[in-house]
Amino acid sequence: MTDRTAPDRVRTIACVGAGVIGGGWVAYFLAHGFRVRAWDPAPDAEPRLRTLVEAAWPALAELGLATGAGPENLTVTRELAEAVAGADYVQESAPEQLDLKRRLLADIDAVTPEHVVIGSSTSGYGMTEMAADAASGHRLVVAHPFNPPYLIPLVEVVGGERTAEAVVMWTAEFLRHVGKSVIVMDQEVPGFIANRLQEALWREALHMVANGEATPAQIDASIIDGPGLRWAFHGPMLTFHLAGGPGGMAQMLDHFGPSLLSPWTRLDAPELTQELRDSVVTGTEDAAAGRSIADLVRERDRRLVDVLRVLGKVPGGS
Template sequence: MSTTHPTTVAVIGAGTIGLSWAALFAGHGLRVRVTDPRPDLAEAVDAALAEASPQLARQGLDTAGLADRVHLARDVADAVRHADVVQENGPENTAFKRELFAALVREAPSHALLLSSSSAIPSTAFTDGLDDAGRILIGHPFNPPHLVPLVEVVPGRRTDEDSVTRAVEFYRAVGRVPVVERKEIPGFVGNRLQNALSREAIHLVEQGVVGPSELDEIMVNSLGLRWSTVGPFLGAHLGGGPGGYRHMAEHIGPSMQQMWDSLGRPEQSPEQTERLIRAVEDAYGSRSYRDLSRERDRKQLAVLGALENAISSEQDEETRS
């Protein structure tokens, strides 16, 4: 195990996600080696860095010499030879990832973390048969990772706990928000939530309840704003007022169950409801409703203010042009 901080990162695959990772890593001063069979790799890297540079600068990063820290590698072996961390961004194909990670285990230094940006395939699915699977795990970002902070850190059945710790530390060091998920499930958490919402959005449009633009307007001006500052559970906890999630579940739960029935969701038993209430109370019950709601409101006003400023700036630019 390496006890030094990572200095060199290999980015395998230079699609949208890989190029964004490369820009982020370079923005944090890391030496980045990129490989991809695409014939326009050099042009793609240059364009991605040029586009990301002002966005990284707005995050307070020093982008001077950004391109000097990103190097093109001849192939996978060349990219990972001196890597401390490898971020794989290949196709969502189990057989492909199995073959690639066998090569990564073989070619990368023994201390290197081997991370996959896989959007849906758990690492256990492509590490069977590998002798050194302890350092392989999922580091799934949301696009583009140089702007969106979340990284889902998902260990496989054979991933070492030390590798989980090192992955969390690495992503925090490059300004991301890593969240460890302790049970493998296809799609992980973020994409499953996104897909569930997408399914219902499509259903509502297909049923003629609302049009696509109206549905987007509803999201942007309600749930999108709320969820940019609090998640579904904290939002529901605050929706219950001083009584919190328990009050919400007791008073709104029956009507919500009627809606869930129409969606085919199994009825929740009283025991399940109580376990969920206690889990939410354990997560947020140590802070008062007043403190949590004030923090939510400050963040929501900040988001609204930033959006208004962005619109005003865009209008000013259009006027000048």
């Protein structure tokens, strides 16, 4: 629509849902100099959100803040309509429950000016199914981030059957303008791209714990000090391309293709028995070695900043 704010002229963002993902979006937008209006139905939403922003701020400050950026630009409202009033973009980050998403997106749609794009942080649902009850389905789009949204650049953008192509393009342009690495998907796929790949690795890890083949600590070490180092800059496809030597991916597939039939992986999810659950929980607590969740978040953020800087993805990176 002609009265939609240009992506580079967005000034105010509404964040609906203030949990880990929603709060991460709030911190990211604040760091980039936006005014943020947030709403969450939980009675303790505001203190939890401000604590999350406070915890994220040191890493964001190290990466570099926009002129005028600060937590003082955050307003937490009592009513949903108050949060979206005057917003140039809305980011929904409610819990991953389909009925809840449908109701909330319909509610957001009903009180948000018709020209404003509404993005959803869903990690698995398609917009076609989530927008079923919304009147203005044309301006609803998936904008799926990775945790923590204030540091991980990736956002997967994809519309539903009713989403206008112009809305998909506007969302991608806006998110790129604010520093995100955007994948515009050609079609809806449950779980999108990154989560499907992550889920395959997660299922195999659970099978290995269930069968006594590896501990959580061994599984993490195998990725941290193994393929994870390469994936930070090449990803699995280029990694295997190099594994083929001068012949590249063609040589890789011709040489190792038969091993795809070997029983190396089990993509069906294992039964989450009490024994498996306890083994995973205990093993993970052992791997944490006394570090609290807050300790691990600080460690994660510090190391992500270091990686992003080394890869040249932030100001000051080499």
